[in-house]
Amino acid sequence: MSLPLLEIQRLNKSFGRVVAAHDIDLIFEPGVLTSIIGPNGAGKSTLINLLSGSIHPDSGSIFFEGQDITRLPIHRRVKMGLCRSFQVVNVFPELTVFDNARIPLLALRKRAHGLFRPVGGEKDVHREVLEVLERVGLPAEAGTTASALSHGDKRLLEVGIALAAGPKLLFLDEPTAGMNPVERSKILENIRSLSREGKTTFVIVEHDMDIVFSLSERVIVLHHGVVIGDGTTEEIRNSPRVREVYLGEEVPS
């Protein structure tokens, strides 16, 4: 039997008296588009931060393709293929869109050390950067300074930077936050088709129930740092526990 992509065992994290993760056990299989939902303060961001390496757990283990990565620094996880995007726009503002996507690709192709070779000479990287921009729908903006992009395009670039690192597993933290409906459907269509390509497994943290139920094959519900629901969209919709704490108001029966 093949190893799961990511396995979390009894993960705990608290900030003072606030429990943000309590004995979380989860397994992510390759290719399954998953969403993580939960009310504010449920521990979604903490979970992503724990998995991507921004913070370390109080106890518990994280395995990526069978390897223990619980204490690994961020950049090592990225190199292994575990990456994330951010809820707030977090790009390189004064660099061009092209350079924004070029930085992770240089790291991925191990070309980031060249001290005296002009960066423009890396033709392979050049081509791949254009491919990434194509995939997120920003090829025309390659020469634009990132800070000059519209908010929606910045969000696309945000996803583009994450994709350029060549992740096997990619966490998207509220990828549609602050987008207008047109941009929103554009990025969702993107995620859907990228997921179908099969190179990258997506895990999305979302507020918007419509998005979650239309997009995902699996939904995980967090509440006060505890997993209270995990299953297909149908199962989550019909779970009494989930409806009680979370969906009660939003989905009338």
Next chain:
Amino acid sequence: MVHRYLTYGLYGAMAAVLIGIGLFSGRFMLYMTMKVMILAIFAMGYNLLLGRTGLLSFGHAAFYAAGAYGLGLVSLHLSSHPLLGIFAGLAAAFVMALVIGFFCVRHTEIYFAMLTLAFGMMVFSLIWNLRSITGGDDGLVGIMRAPLDLGFFSIPLRKANHYYFFVLFFFLLSIFLIHRIRQSSFGLILAGIHENDRRIEFAGISLRNYRLAAFVISGVFAGLAGTLGTLLESNTAPFSAHWSYSAQPVLVSLIGGIHTFAGPMVGGLIFIVLREIIERFTHNWMLWFGIILLVIIMGFRGGVVGALSGFAKQKKTASTEI
């Protein structure tokens, strides 16, 4: 595009002027120009760290001194070949920057600045107290400028107008190397660190390693400046390791503009010339120098070069609007 040709033109003109000075000037002019070039090398290397990664070091005098004493010791005890001395100085600066940088780059901002300051003070007191090796407060004296022996022929460096071209060579080499570094993959990563050091790790980049690399490179250029300065003066000064000396590349970079390539060079010129002029009129040169520096730093946002190129751009857009 026009901008680029203008830049190349300016650099060509600068090289021509520097060669002209070397051919036709008197000793004083040669000496001052060499001081400017050496300070510019120091500051250009330093600005690779400050301008590109945003790390403010107050300990780079230690690497300048490592270069100076590395060259001095080899020159006095081993061989007076200038290239061997320079190599020894660079190696000393490299090792010292690697060790000190290893501890410092784990921290940022004020903690980084204070750590570099602390290490710099340690190096200074070592040089001050290890009298038998470093000469203590006298420094190493009597360092000869031996001929540059290249095997098949040798170039004398003893006279100022000969040594001048030696310094000019390293000055132009430094400009070339730093330009290449800024255009390279490594340079782009540094720019990314400057833009957003939180995101860079999520691009699969080890922030610490790249900071350390920038630190070491800037330390090696400081060491180069130290070797050239020592050959110029024929002795090492222990105060070149003092932390107050570390402020020089910071000020020079700020005067010229930390986000520009040419800033440290222009800043070095202003620094040396201003100081020379003021020193002639008053003993309180530090007071007047401080006041003038305040005016320059506060009046020219982004340094002299930054302000001028910003002004040029504005004028251009204004003229196209008309």
